[in-house]
Amino acid sequence: MWGKRDDMLVHERDPFNAEPPRAALAGRRTTPPDTFYSRNHGPVPDLDPAAWRLTVDGLVEHPLDLSPADLRERFDEHEVAATLQCAGNRRAGLAEVRAIPGEDPWGPGATSTARWTGVRLADVLAAAGLRPEAAHIEFAAPDVSRLAVPPQPYGGSITVDKALRPEVLLAWAMDGRPLPRVHGAPLRAVVPGWIGARSVKWLTRISARAEPSDNYFQATAYRVLPPDADPAQAGPDDGIPLGPIVVNCDILRPDDGARVPSGPTEVTGYALAGGDRTVARVDVSADGGRSWTQAALDDGDSPWTWRHWRTTLDLPAGEAEIIARAWDSAGAVQPESPVHLWNPKGYANTSWARIRLTCT
Incomplete structure (x- = not known):
């Protein structure tokens, strides 16, 4: 269509x-x-x-x-x-x-x-x-x-x-x-x-x-x-x-709910900052945010485009949750939970990105 x-x-x-x-x-x-x-x-x-x-x-x-x-x-x-x-x-x-x-x-x-x-x-x-x-x-x-x-x-x-x-x-x-x-x-x-x-x-x-x-x-x-x-x-x-967008990111690969081999796993995604701000950093965690790995960021094609990011995490066998958060050039960071952002029209969900995996 x-x-x-x-x-x-x-x-x-x-x-x-x-x-x-x-x-x-x-x-x-x-x-x-x-x-x-x-x-x-x-x-x-x-x-x-x-x-x-x-x-x-x-x-x-x-x-x-x-x-x-x-x-x-x-x-x-x-x-x-x-x-x-x-x-x-x-x-x-x-x-x-x-x-x-x-x-x-x-x-x-x-x-x-x-x-x-x-x-x-x-x-x-x-x-x-x-x-x-x-x-x-x-x-x-x-x-x-x-x-x-x-x-x-x-x-x-x-x-x-x-x-x-x-x-x-x-x-x-x-x-x-x-x-x-x-x-x-x-x-x-x-x-x-x-x-x-x-x-x-x-x-x-x-x-x-x-x-x-x-x-x-x-x-x-x-x-x-x-x-x-x-x-x-x-x-x-x-x-x-709503006008300028707020810093946001998500995980693109692996897919949410995917089954992946345990061990080193590449995780990739995008991040975007609005207004005149740019993406400054993306952090990724596999332990609920107790520790974070800083992802590598591409350069982006202009100040107005997303930046793709990637990192490799060592995942043990079993169920895993991967979370990611982005920071912008003003030092603003995504909030942890969508609970605090809920609104009746469902706009501007900028909470941490999350996917769940089964590692075999």
Whole structure:
């Protein structure tokens, strides 16, 4: 479905929401389009590139109406390697603490990396003449979601400070090929370091505003509610809005529940830090955190991509639990337990990664 590999873990077919098995991400600095996770809130729109236009309006001096040719001819092309991560990544771990009704049980595969090609959002906003009172940049798309009541098209916003950063793109290609339809063709936003929900697909409008977007997916959804809150009763501005992601990691190989020979066992995974922070260290333990082994980290392809890590542990015969935790460049570390992170929407599970093995 949608050109994805046969072993994708499909959480929903309409809207299409799927992630790869964890082992499919192991050892890959970038994620092939057939493996890249897919998060959608409504039916995937079918836009005619020949008729598609991008409107830039709001608090700007010179509103723009741009065709695909306009974007390519008027603005310099740039490429950014960036990892996107769903705010619900690793939700399954929170659901083990307490049920999260109505939300997909994402594992660690709602995280993927590509090289994105397009133009800088900052260049487009400069051409439009961004006014000083603009503090937020809103993205609008045509995919209508029934998660909002009444149903409404998807949208969201980012701060002007982030929008003007050189890494934020309006992208038409991933890994040197045109965007697949399911990943936002003909144009999508790519906002490195922020939750994937802000990298809005199928862009049709960009608006400069004094306040954040009032779209349901900015004002009401993608907010961390208190544990005792009822999501069905949550209104605009309740909870903590999600933007920059928090340091996170997971184990990709061996798979959770695998049987492996006892003795030296290679353990690999990914780590990702959001905002302007980078991954500084990953620790791995096979004795419940009493002792830790520091994993070797690859360099990553840019400040905005995950870093893959690996280490070798000497595992005795029997049952084993492997845990991993990441530290970022500000000294922040993942918390130990998902119990302390549980929230009614199941966002931002950044607790220690855990897998259980049988060693023979």
